[in-house]
Amino acid sequence: MGNQRGRILSFLLLFFISFVSLSSSKDNGESSQISLLEEIVLSKRPDTLEVRILCSTYTSHRQFELTNPNKIVIDFRNIEDVQTGRYFEVNDSGIQTIRAGMFKSNIARVVFDLKAEIPPYKIEEIQRGIKITFWPVEEPEVKREEMPPQEKQEEEVEEKAVKEKDEQPETVPMIEPPQRLPAEIKESPDKTVEQPAETKEILEELTEVLDEIQDEKRMKRKQYIRIEALGGAFQPQERTLKDIYERGLIYGVELNVGIWEFAEFWIAQKYFNKKVVDKVTAVERKINLIPLEWGLKFRLSKGKVNPYLGFGASYYQYKEIDLTGEIKDKSIGYIGLAGIFFKIKGGLLFDIHARYSYCRVLSGEDKLNVGGFHIGGGLGFEY
Numbered sequence: 001m002g003n004q005r006g007r008i009l010s011f012l013l014l015f016f017i018s019f020v021s022l023s024s025s026k027d028n029g030e031s032s033q034i035s036l037l038e039e040i041v042l043s044k045r046p047d048t049l050e051v052r053i054l055c056s057t058y059t060s061h062r063q064f065e066l067t068n069p070n071k072i073v074i075d076f077r078n079i080e081d082v083q084t085g086r087y088f089e090v091n092d093s094g095i096q097t098i099r100a101g102m103f104k105s106n107i108a109r110v111v112f113d114l115k116a117e118i119p120p121y122k123i124e125e126i127q128r129g130i131k132i133t134f135w136p137v138e139e140p141e142v143k144r145e146e147m148p149p150q151e152k153q154e155e156e157v158e159e160k161a162v163k164e165k166d167e168q169p170e171t172v173p174m175i176e177p178p179q180r181l182p183a184e185i186k187e188s189p190d191k192t193v194e195q196p197a198e199t200k201e202i203l204e205e206l207t208e209v210l211d212e213i214q215d216e217k218r219m220k221r222k223q224y225i226r227i228e229a230l231g232g233a234f235q236p237q238e239r240t241l242k243d244i245y246e247r248g249l250i251y252g253v254e255l256n257v258g259i260w261e262f263a264e265f266w267i268a269q270k271y272f273n274k275k276v277v278d279k280v281t282a283v284e285r286k287i288n289l290i291p292l293e294w295g296l297k298f299r300l301s302k303g304k305v306n307p308y309l310g311f312g313a314s315y316y317q318y319k320e321i322d323l324t325g326e327i328k329d330k331s332i333g334y335i336g337l338a339g340i341f342f343k344i345k346g347g348l349l350f351d352i353h354a355r356y357s358y359c360r361v362l363s364g365e366d367k368l369n370v371g372g373f374h375i376g377g378g379l380g381f382e383y
Contacts, residue, residue: 035059037082037108040100042090047135049093053110054129055079061130065118066202072112072121073206074130079108093134094119103205111206224382226256226264228351232376234272237358238369245287248274250374256297266310267294270374283322289370290317291357293335306349307340316359318370333359333371341378351378 035057043050059078066073081102088098096113103109112132120135234250236242252270259265272289295312314335320327339353357371 033057033059034078034080034106035076037076037079037100037110038084040084040088040098040110042088042098044092049090049095049134051095051098051112051132051134052126052129053132056128058125058127058129063123066206070114070116070118072114072118073202074110074112074123074132075103076108076110078106080106082108091115093136095134109205224258224264226258226349226380226382228254228256228349228378228380230254230268230270230351230376230378232353232374234374235372236370237356237372241287241368241370242372244278244285245274245276248272250376254378254380262299262302264297264299265294266297266312268292286321288317288319291315291359291371292317293357295335297337304343305340306343308338310337311335314357314359314371316357316361316370318361318363320363327363329361329363331359331361333357335371341380343382347382349380349382351380352376353378 035055037053037055039052039054041052041054043052053074053076055076059076061074061076063072063074065071079102082100084100086100090096090098094115094117096115099111099113101109122133124131124133229251230253231249231251233247235247236245250270250272252268254266254268256264256266270291270293272291273287275284275286277284292315293312295310297308297310300307300309312335314333316331316333318327318329318331335355335357337353337355339351341349341351343349353376355374357374358369359371360367360369
């Protein structure tokens with residue numbers, strides 16, 4: 001009987017441990033769920049400002065405050081990307097601007113830049129995110145006049161004591177907990193106060209977010225200039241020239257000027273020189289091409305990766321030395337191109353492109369197409 005009772009107790013204990021393990025693993029799975037920061041919605045009212053931060057699926061958050069200058073910072077964990085606008089002009093209830101960006105690979109950060117002191121606010125969890133409510137820093141004058149005389153006198157004594165304390169020199173920490181909160185605000189269990197030792201790391205990461213916002217503003221500019229040094233392989237399309245010279249190095253420079261948000265004017269000067277020895281006659285032959293190209297480019301997107309298409313005209317200066325002597329001609333043709341350039345850091349970029357040009361010139365009694373395929377790359381700077 002005792003052995004049977006022991007087996008039953010062992011079975012129940014094993015069942016309980018298994019149940020706790022499954023519940024724990026389920027909780028861990030939910031906490032690691034990946035989400036997107038989708039919207040930041042502002043609602044202005046006469047006496048409050050409401051800001052709703054919505055995710056595809058709410059995970060968790062933490063908030064803290066910074067001073068000098070004053071900021072309120074909210075981090076959202078397990079966020080893959082920020083799909084809403086990243087910069088909002090507010091100028092209401094003590095909030096100057098709101099900025100959003102990826103703080104780390106899985107943490108999105110929303111920063112409230114304050115005009116002066118930190119205003120009263122409270123944070124509530126709602127469906128798909130949180131709601132932050134702000135109140136004006138100063139109370140209306142009417143409330144001060146309606147105070148009973150005794151309370152008014154007590155407040156004046158308190159203000160005088162605070163003023164005397166403020167006049168004494170003291171060291172203000174870079175990061176401190178909230179000074180004043182409305183009575184109904186409850187401390188979030190996830191809220192932590194950053195230690196001074198972590199201040200440098202936090203400020204550096206905030207600087208990275210600011211740099212990303214500045215890059216985003218730079219990408220939206222309509223007027224910009226991009227300069228590139230070009231190089232690559234050129235192969236003439238004309239069969240006669242292709243058989244003799246095959247392919248060779250073409251190089252040059254290119255200037256791009258933004259005229260609309262996704263359109264730009266480009267002009268390029270390039271050079272192609274090739275010298276060969278005729279296998280049959282053992283006579284040296286040499287060709288020299290100087291194409292001047294210009295036209296319009298259209299960027300399909302702006303960001304770190306920028307694909308584009310373009311078309312325009314090409315003005316070729318052609319010179320060739322062969323058995324008959326020196327032949328020269330000039331003519332205008334056309335050109336089409338496609339490419340993609342990558343932003344490396346700041347304005348530095350690397351370009352990969354393919355171009356096809358067509359231009360017929362007079363070579364002796366025949367007309368030749370001195371255009372052809374050009375595949376290459378470029379290194380440049382956009383500002």
